[in-house]
Amino acid sequence: MKAVDVLIVGAGPAGLSAAAVTGAAGLSTLVIDEQAAPGGQIWRAAEAVGADPVRHAALGSSYRGAMAAIAIARQHARFATESEVVDVSPDRDVLWFDKTARTLHQTRARAILVATGAMERPVPFPGWTLPGVTGVGALQIALKQGGMVPDGPVVLAGQGPLLLLVAQQLAAFGVPIAATLDVASAFPSRTALGALPGAIGADPGLVAKGAALAARRFLSGSAYRDIRDLEAVGAGRIEAVRFRAAGETVTIPTTRLAVHDGVIPNTQLTRLLGLAHRWIDGQAAFAPQVDADGLSSRENVWVAGDGAGIGGAERAAAQGAATARAICRALGTIPAAGDAPRGTGARTFVDRLYAPLPVSHFAADDTLLCRCESVTFGDVRRVIADGATGPNRVKTATRCGMGPCQGRICGANLTRLVAEETGRAPRDVGALRIRPPLKPLLLADYATLAATDSA
Amino acid sequence: MREGADLIVIGGGLMGLWTAVLAARDGRRVRLLEAETIGRHASSASAGGVRSLNRHPAEIPLARAALPLWREAARDLGADVGYVASGQIRVAEDEAGLARLEDRAAATRALGYTHEEIVGANALFALEPALAPHCLGALVVRDDGFADPLRTIHALSRAAHAAGVIVEEGRRVIGLAAGSPLIVVTESGEFTAPLVVNAAGAWGNAIAALVGETVPVTPTALQMSVTEPVAPFVAAVLGTESGMLSLKQSAAGHVVIGGGFAGHVDAAHRIGRPRPTLVSENLANAARLFPHLDAARIVRTWAGLEGITRDGLPVISPSRKVSGLIHAFGFSAHGFALSPLVARLVMEIADARPPSAPITPFGVDRFQPASEERRYA
Ligand SMILES: Cc1cc2nc3c(=O)[nH]c(=O)nc-3n(C[C@H](O)[C@@H](O)[C@H](O)COP(=O)(O)OP(=O)(O)OC[C@H]3O[C@@H](n4cnc5c(N)ncnc54)[C@H](O)[C@@H]3O)c2cc1C
Numbered sequence A: 001m002k003a004v005d006v007l008i009v010g011a012g013p014a015g016l017s018a019a020a021v022t023g024a025a026g027l028s029t030l031v032i033d034e035q036a037a038p039g040g041q042i043w044r045a046a047e048a049v050g051a052d053p054v055r056h057a058a059l060g061s062s063y064r065g066a067m068a069a070i071a072i073a074r075q076h077a078r079f080a081t082e083s084e085v086v087d088v089s090p091d092r093d094v095l096w097f098d099k100t101a102r103t104l105h106q107t108r109a110r111a112i113l114v115a116t117g118a119m120e121r122p123v124p125f126p127g128w129t130l131p132g133v134t135g136v137g138a139l140q141i142a143l144k145q146g147g148m149v150p151d152g153p154v155v156l157a158g159q160g161p162l163l164l165l166v167a168q169q170l171a172a173f174g175v176p177i178a179a180t181l182d183v184a185s186a187f188p189s190r191t192a193l194g195a196l197p198g199a200i201g202a203d204p205g206l207v208a209k210g211a212a213l214a215a216r217r218f219l220s221g222s223a224y225r226d227i228r229d230l231e232a233v234g235a236g237r238i239e240a241v242r243f244r245a246a247g248e249t250v251t252i253p254t255t256r257l258a259v260h261d262g263v264i265p266n267t268q269l270t271r272l273l274g275l276a277h278r279w280i281d282g283q284a285a286f287a288p289q290v291d292a293d294g295l296s297s298r299e300n301v302w303v304a305g306d307g308a309g310i311g312g313a314e315r316a317a318a319q320g321a322a323t324a325r326a327i328c329r330a331l332g333t334i335p336a337a338g339d340a341p342r343g344t345g346a347r348t349f350v351d352r353l354y355a356p357l358p359v360s361h362f363a364a365d366d367t368l369l370c371r372c373e374s375v376t377f378g379d380v381r382r383v384i385a386d387g388a389t390g391p392n393r394v395k396t397a398t399r400c401g402m403g404p405c406q407g408r409i410c411g412a413n414l415t416r417l418v419a420e421e422t423g424r425a426p427r428d429v430g431a432l433r434i435r436p437p438l439k440p441l442l443l444a445d446y447a448t449l450a451a452t453d454s455a
Numbered sequence B: 001m002r003e004g005a006d007l008i009v010i011g012g013g014l015m016g017l018w019t020a021v022l023a024a025r026d027g028r029r030v031r032l033l034e035a036e037t038i039g040r041h042a043s044s045a046s047a048g049g050v051r052s053l054n055r056h057p058a059e060i061p062l063a064r065a066a067l068p069l070w071r072e073a074a075r076d077l078g079a080d081v082g083y084v085a086s087g088q089i090r091v092a093e094d095e096a097g098l099a100r101l102e103d104r105a106a107a108t109r110a111l112g113y114t115h116e117e118i119v120g121a122n123a124l125f126a127l128e129p130a131l132a133p134h135c136l137g138a139l140v141v142r143d144d145g146f147a148d149p150l151r152t153i154h155a156l157s158r159a160a161h162a163a164g165v166i167v168e169e170g171r172r173v174i175g176l177a178a179g180s181p182l183i184v185v186t187e188s189g190e191f192t193a194p195l196v197v198n199a200a201g202a203w204g205n206a207i208a209a210l211v212g213e214t215v216p217v218t219p220t221a222l223q224m225s226v227t228e229p230v231a232p233f234v235a236a237v238l239g240t241e242s243g244m245l246s247l248k249q250s251a252a253g254h255v256v257i258g259g260g261f262a263g264h265v266d267a268a269h270r271i272g273r274p275r276p277t278l279v280s281e282n283l284a285n286a287a288r289l290f291p292h293l294d295a296a297r298i299v300r301t302w303a304g305l306e307g308i309t310r311d312g313l314p315v316i317s318p319s320r321k322v323s324g325l326i327h328a329f330g331f332s333a334h335g336f337a338l339s340p341l342v343a344r345l346v347m348e349i350a351d352a353r354p355p356s357a358p359i360t361p362f363g364v365d366r367f368q369p370a371s372e373e374r375r376y377a
């Protein structure tokens, strides 16, 4: 089995800045990312975007600092892109699949940094699995990856900073936005406003940027607020979106609906590792429990970036570097000096301004919760009434979370639904157990491990 | 204050659940104490094979007696348990393997059993046309089958509820005191009953140890893999003489692959994890029999903790130290098939009725301390 000092999962801002630190300190460092190129979510396909004038003009501002971060990390670490980490053993043997070469590898690491970032919170509502309905983030991925522009007007629904950003990016690509459906009422809540002074103090730039984005969107035409009963209708794919606003039912024909309710830490790998997690009320999500250095509950397993709790790209990069310095010290080398990451002051304001919707906000009893195994909200409610006490009992009784996505899509929502139905706190309800492989593997690819690994 | 019951079951796996259902239907007040959650360990990890094929001679009568109970299980429990009388097949991939299977069949016949049958290549391919052409023949039991462990647990837990069993999750038993009634001590409260059933699976020896009975049990993390649904290609449960394998296809099309490979045991957290190199070996065995599976996607692997005794046989036995205590644990990787029968055997012991299958080989006092066992070179 091959061995490295530091294995970093995720080549976003956190993983990149960490790789530069551990690599420069002389530790052999391998960065693995399932994307085709380094950059993570915010800097997805950075090198390609930089070389494409159209994409660069529309998206460029998000990519500030990307090329330098990637270049420095490349100088100090080895990269395996287009490669998925599918399992990690307790003694830090990392199982990963190189999708280009179609080979499965096992690499033993002295330290692991999980920098797997965030994922979009899935929002279930009637019709959410119809083709043509996606997350706002998925729409953005298509823009970033290939400059792929939706072939018609788009309806955007939900809330959150990413929704505002993508609305602006779509406009920059010349994509017409048929309507924006805001789940919030016109004015921020009192609790949100209460956090505003703190946010301005902590990060005035971010608050100003957010306000500008929000203002620009409000000027962009057909906007509905405080929408309810969101529904995608169509036979075989979405043909229209229906909802209630200001006491009336509105139907808007569209072939594209993109929905958003914030991003949450991607905990697939940290759950697989069996790390201790904490529930973050404001983000309505679990995140791994880490100390000030980013060390998890397991020896020499570290977590940094949005995967440790949503804090944004700038903070992810600073956390990555700080955690990498702690890893260097733990492995007995001396890292270059650096600054500690800043606090999360502005985040509280953002979390309160866009307080996550209840999981059943739009969902009816026959709405799908688990799309892989076709399990509905009603199915889950029935087995809870039958005595299922937590996500894993629901899983064995309904197969919820047993499909190819390994509960990635339904897991966080299942915890919240069980909490809602049983009147318990999500932190007490717990989470689905995650089984390897994190991503499905062809049997032929898995069956060659013994052969390739001993070579 | 201690709460009383007529019978207390320790452990909410298949053995404990099925026993609790039978006892409660007999009119007993039953309390089931489960340390974690129902079915959390071996029972939900199980491959669900209902096999009399290639059993240890001591277990053959139990496995045969359990078959009709599986055929009745759905009606009995009022819910589908996914039982299919699919047959089980152990193929020979080379001449030496075929010779071993023929010896096995002869030995079983000599004991007076007729359920195992040798079939040649033509009959084998008639049964399973998708098998790779190098297979030479097989040992077959036509009336064996498999069930769905998750559905079985769910059906049992509903039946237990309906029969009035008090099921308590998160109640770990930490003490057991002799007397009439017996006293069962948990981390949060004490309970009494004249009858106590130790169905604590891989930890059954810890319960036995509370009353001074020593049983060598190794918690073992048995590995499984499952594919996404694929088109139907196999009817029976398949194994081979050339490597560890058990393969079946669920009604929904998932291919469930196991065979006894042992992963990592994390004893402190009571969890098992598959070892990737052994998963790989297991999958290679599957693809050797069914080459088209190369193109199926593996969506999940797992490892469940099962108690394996030193001789690979379970303990189904009254305690020899404490009256009223009955042991049923250490099923050594093949207890799923036996579970409906084990519940009967336990209740027969409880009522001092004659057992419906011979249980003398499964006595709790059959193990000598390892140092006193004679070893032959
Ligand atoms: C869809 C989406 C779009 C976003 N777009 C923006 C944006 O435009 N602007 C912005 O400011 N913020 C955006 N964010 C927020 C984002 O989380 C940033 O704050 C930032 O990218 C976080 O940096 P990070 O290094 O923590 O993680 P990320 O940048 O998310 O990087 C994590 C990386 O880990 C990889 N990874 C995860 N699991 C595995 C695995 N098992 N094996 C291999 N690789 C793995 C991923 O491919 C990813 O490249 C977005 C978030 C999401 C979910």
Ligand SMILES: Cc1cc2nc3c(=O)[nH]c(=O)nc-3n(C[C@H](O)[C@H](O)[C@H](O)COP(=O)(O)OP(=O)(O)OC[C@H]3O[C@@H](n4cnc5c(N)ncnc54)[C@H](O)[C@@H]3O)c2cc1C
Pocket: B010, B011, B012, B013, B014, B015, B016, B033, B034, B035, B036, B037, B038, B039, B040, B041, B042, B043, B044, B045, B046, B047, B048, B049, B050, B051, B171, B172, B173, B174, B199, B200, B201, B202, B203, B204, B207, B222, B223, B224, B246, B258, B303, B304, B305, B306, B328, B329, B330, B331, B332, B333, B334, B335, B336, B337, B338
């Ligand atoms: C991967 C795998 C595949 C298998 N495949 C097959 C197959 O194909 N065919 C077959 O026949 N058999 C198979 N088996 C074996 C079969 O599943 C088991 O023999 C059977 O499920 C054992 O049931 P049990 O109730 O004894 O144990 P378990 O299901 O493990 O239940 C024991 C319970 O006791 C609880 N407990 C432990 N200590 C305490 C305590 N102190 N207080 C309270 N509760 C306690 C545990 O939490 C646990 O829930 C397989 C097993 C595994 C793991």
